[in-house]
Amino acid sequence: MACxxxxxxxxxxYTRSSDMADTSIKEPFWSPARHLDKLSIVLFxxxxxxxxxxxxxVETFIAPPSLVLKTLVELFxxxxxxxxxxxxxxxxxxxxxxxxxxxxxxxxxxxxxxxTFERLVAPVLRFLGxxxxxxxxxxxxxxxxxxxxxxxxxxxxxxxxxxxxxTINGVKSIxxxxxxxARSMGTGLTTLFFKVILPAASPGIFHGLKLGSGxxxxxxxxxEMIGASRGLGWLVWNxxxxxxxxxxxxxxxxxxxxxxxLNFTFGALEEKLTGWRRKSAGES
Amino acid sequence: MSNLAENIIPxxxxxxxxxxxxxxxxxxxxxxGPHDFVALQEISLEVQKGEFVALVGPxxxxxxxxxxxxxxxxxxNSGAVFIDGKQVTGPALDRGIVLQGYALFPWRTVRQNVxxxxxxxxxxxxxxxxISTRFIDLVGLKGFEDRFPHELSGGMxxxxxxxxxxxxxxxxxxxxxPFAAVDAQTRETLQDELLRIWEETRKTIIFxxxxxxxxxxxxxxxxxLTANPGTVREIVPIDLPRxxxxxxxxSSPEFGWTRHKIWELLQNQPPADxxxxxxxPVADAISPSAAL
Ligand SMILES: Nc1ncnc2c1ncn2[C@@H]1O[C@H](COP(=O)(O)OP(=O)(O)O)[C@@H](O)[C@H]1O
Ligand SMILES: [Mg+2]
Numbered sequence: 001m002a003c004x005x006x007x008x009x010x011x012x013x014y015t016r017s018s019d020m021a022d023t024s025i026k027e028p029f030w031s032p033a034r035h036l037d038k039l040s041i042v043l044f045x046x047x048x049x050x051x052x053x054x055x056x057x058v059e060t061f062i063a064p065p066s067l068v069l070k071t072l073v074e075l076f077x078x079x080x081x082x083x084x085x086x087x088x089x090x091x092x093x094x095x096x097x098x099x100x101x102x103x104x105x106x107x108x109x110x111x112x113x114x115x116t117f118e119r120l121v122a123p124v125l126r127f128l129g130x131x132x133x134x135x136x137x138x139x140x141x142x143x144x145x146x147x148x149x150x151x152x153x154x155x156x157x158x159x160x161x162x163x164x165x166x167t168i169n170g171v172k173s174i175x176x177x178x179x180x181x182a183r184s185m186g187t188g189l190t191t192l193f194f195k196v197i198l199p200a201a202s203p204g205i206f207h208g209l210k211l212g213s214g215x216x217x218x219x220x221x222x223x224e225m226i227g228a229s230r231g232l233g234w235l236v237w238n239x240x241x242x243x244x245x246x247x248x249x250x251x252x253x254x255x256x257x258x259x260x261x262l263n264f265t266f267g268a269l270e271e272k273l274t275g276w277r278r279k280s281a282g283e284s
Numbered sequence: 285m286s287n288l289a290e291n292i293i294p295x296x297x298x299x300x301x302x303x304x305x306x307x308x309x310x311x312x313x314x315x316x317g318p319h320d321f322v323a324l325q326e327i328s329l330e331v332q333k334g335e336f337v338a339l340v341g342p343x344x345x346x347x348x349x350x351x352x353x354x355x356x357x358x359x360x361n362s363g364a365v366f367i368d369g370k371q372v373t374g375p376a377l378d379r380g381i382v383l384q385g386y387a388l389f390p391w392r393t394v395r396q397n398v399x400x401x402x403x404x405x406x407x408x409x410x411x412x413x414x415i416s417t418r419f420i421d422l423v424g425l426k427g428f429e430d431r432f433p434h435e436l437s438g439g440m441x442x443x444x445x446x447x448x449x450x451x452x453x454x455x456x457x458x459x460x461x462p463f464a465a466v467d468a469q470t471r472e473t474l475q476d477e478l479l480r481i482w483e484e485t486r487k488t489i490i491f492x493x494x495x496x497x498x499x500x501x502x503x504x505x506x507x508x509l510t511a512n513p514g515t516v517r518e519i520v521p522i523d524l525p526r527x528x529x530x531x532x533x534x535s536s537p538e539f540g541w542t543r544h545k546i547w548e549l550l551q552n553q554p555p556a557d558x559x560x561x562x563x564x565p566v567a568d569a570i571s572p573s574a575a576l
Contacts, residue, residue, distance in 0.1 A: 181387035182356050185401040185452065186376045195403070199391045276391045276432050 011221060030148050063246040068253055071246040077227070085254070088220060090229040091148070095155025096216040103160050103212075107167025118168065129161035133219055137226060146227045151220070158219045159212035166211065170204015171197070203274045210266040232258075299333040299488045300354070300456065304363035322513035327363070329516060331488060333455075338491045338503035346514030347492040348384055350368065351460050354490065355381045367456065377405055380449030380487075380518055384460040386441040388433040394420060394444050395429040400424045402450035405417060414484055416515065419447040422481060439470035446478070450485065457487045475501055476529035483527065496546045500539060501528060508549045518549055 032039075049064045063071070075081040112117040133154055140150040140157075174197060182196045224233025232255050239247035304516035305327040308320045323346040331337050339347050352358040354365055356375040365372040380401075388397050398416040407415070416439070420429055433441055442462055449457060463471045475498060482489055497504045503522055505510050510517045524538055533539055 175387075177383060177385050177387040178389060180357060181381075181383055181389075182400070184357055184375050184379075184381040184383070185404050186374075187404050191404065195400075196389070199389070202391075274391070276434065 024216040061245065067246050068249045071250040072254065074248060075247070081254075084230060084232050084235050084251075085258070088224065088233070089258075091151055091215050091224075091231065092155060092213075092220045095152045095220075096159045096213055098152075099156045099159040099212060099216075100163055100209060102156075103163035103208070104167050106165050107205070107208075108171055108197075108201070110164075111168035111201075112175070113172030125161075125164070129165065133158045134222070134226075137223060141227060146251040151223045151228065154223045155216045155220055161217060162211035163205070164209040166204045166208025167201065170201035170205075170207075171205065174200040178266055203270075206266070206270040206274055210263070210270060213262055213266055217262055296332065298330040299335070299368065299388045300329075300331040300490070301329075301366040301369075302327055302329040302350075302354070302363075303366070304328055305350065305353060305360045305365065306362035307346065307353065307358070308361050324353075324360070325513035325515050327514065327516055329519070331490060333488055334486050334490045334493065336482060336502060336504045338493060338506045339498035339509055340496055340499045340506055341509030341514070342511050342550065344492055345509045345511035347494075348460055350514070351381070351458050351492055354456075354458055355379055355550060356383075356453055362520070366431035377401060377452050378454055379451065379456045379458055382442075382445050382449050382457070382459040382462045384462075384464070384492075386438075386445050386465075388441055388444055388448075390433050393430050393432055394425060394436070397433070397444055398451050400448060405452050406558070407452075415451055416447075419451045422450070422484070423447045424477065425482070437470075438466045439474060442466060442474060443477075446481070447451055448479070450487070455488060457489045458492075459489065460492045462491075463498065464494070473500075478502065479527065479529045494545050496550070497534070500524070500543050500546065501534060504547060510550075520546055520549070 045065050048062075049066060052062050052064050072081075110121070136157060137150070137154050140153045144150040144153060178196055178200060179192065182192055187195070220231075221233040221236070224231040225237040228234040232251055235251040236248060236255070239245070239251060305324055307320070307324040308322050310318070311321050312318050327346075327350060329337070339350070341347055349358065353360050354372070356372050356379070387562055389400065392400070395413075395416050398419055399412050402412045402415060417429075420426060423446055425440060425443055425447070428436065428440065433444070436444065442465075445462070446459075449459075463474050466474065479502060491499070491502060506519060506520045506522060508517045509515065520542070522542055524533060524536075524542070
């Protein structure tokens with residue numbers, strides 16, 4: 001039986017407010033307003049370049065960007081730099097990876113299956129999460145020596161907590177109605193986990209991974225400055241004690257760039273995999 | 285089309301038999317101390333194949349609890365539910381349920397939401413697509429297949445929930461206040477469309493609502509429930525002609541009379557003498573618009 005649709009519900013044209021904001025408010029390409037954010041970066045670099053030359057600040061303390069870039073290129077040419085980057089990244093990745101492998105399943109157990117137990121251990125976990133990793137580093141060195149393992153343990157330690165806490169929160173905040181809805185269709189436990197629990201908890205997990213990766217990288221540099229013979233942190237430390245300002249700046253800039261790209265990668269991944277959540281939360 | 289109730293062969297075995305259902309919740313934390321709360325008491329109801337039965341009652345009288353038991357999501361403390369003579373022991377794809385609230389998966393598009401039950405049923409991909417296309421079309425959402433739930437209005441979300449429950453072809457459709465959260469005009473549109481879908485698909489529908497008007501407009505029979513404890517007070521047959529959609533049946537005298545009768549049933553609830561102090565006028569618990 002055919003019936004004409006009353007009311008404008010289904011035929012209401014679809015508009016997403018964020019789309020509208022994007023297209024209608026956007027300035028044309030040549031408008032200065034479009035490039036305001038880039039301007040600040042340009043100004044920053046210009047000031048940085050100019051300051052040592054104008055003699056306001058002594059060149060031995062502040063290396064201008066042109067010199068930093070030159071030093072960077074040279075360090076890469078000598079073939080040494082790639083080694084430092086590789087060793088730092090592999091340390092970060094292994095510590096972070098193991099932390100993720102431990103924290104995500106543990107988070108599911110504590111946030112899902114063993115709620116009472118989670119309530120019991122939560123204060124202890126919070127306390128452990130707050131323990132300053134630097135004070136622990138000396139303990140790790142005592143326990144595991146100055147080698148790779150103690151640095152790995154430190155990265156593991158600092159990335160474990162944000163991943164664990166955010167996974168627990170992600171699992172806890174799953175709408176029970178979704179689970180009920182899936183169960184009403186006769187969904188088995190395994191399917192329920194992979195098709196409902198995991199995707200529903202994924203925004204929390206990703207948030208934790210993003211935070212964890214940032215802290216892991218940050219702490220790695222610090223750990224390498226304290227006890228290492230290779231890596232980006234060591235490079236900074238080495239340049240510092242030998243008073244090689246261009247090297248110090250080159251390593252620092254490289255670390256920032258790597259940190260930024262790490263952040264960007266996780267951000268893009270998060271947006272791609274859990275973008276539905278960001279939008280449904282009403283953010284624009 | 286004649287009234288469906290006339291088409292039912294009386295000695296046919298009922299599709300759904302609800303027999304003496306009781307459900308008690310143990311309340312641990314309350315000012316009165318731990319006690320047992322009787323949510324449902326001796327609920328019995330038989331529903332014929334292809335019949336549309338509405339359950340009305342004040343909020344808190346156990347409608348959702350009863351629907352959960354029918355869906356197999358909760359177990360009664362006493363009594364049993366039979367579908368086609370077989371006792372319900374858990375959820376299964378012979379019953380589709382539209383829960384109170386949309387309960388759509390926010391990470392799935394309209395199409396993927398509608399296909400969820402088909403994936404559980406392990407229907408092949410091509411066939412899944414074909415079926416979801418058909419049901420998205422049926423609920424009037426053609427062209428919205430790739431939208432995510434947050435990109436839809438409330439009424440559209442409700443259509444997706446209905447399409448999802450219908451897609452795996454259950455014989456029984458259980459709906460818990462599906463139109464409670466949408467505006468009045470969308471609500472009437474959805475009611476019309478539900479009747480059209482029901483007539484096209486010949487499902488057996490149990491429809492929970494707290495709106496008397498909605499119950500009278502949709503159902504073949506209305507079961508009036510009362511609270512404290514939740515029991516069936518009376519089952520009112522609705523002898524209004526069909527098709528009712530796209531008609532001004534709501535303004536007919538028969539409609540008004542039936543609606544008033546149910547309103548009175550809900551008004552003159554027998555006082556629950558064992559807890560007279562707690563009793564509040566039932567009409568207050570019913571939405572004012574429903575009683576109009
Ligand atoms: N899990 C539960 N634990 C304790 N009480 C419950 C639970 N579920 C429902 N109830 C109580 O049972 C009664 C019926 O609830 P419900 O079926 O949701 O009512 P309705 O859907 O008719 O509004 C309410 O008083 C509610 O507080
Ligand atoms: Mg309810």
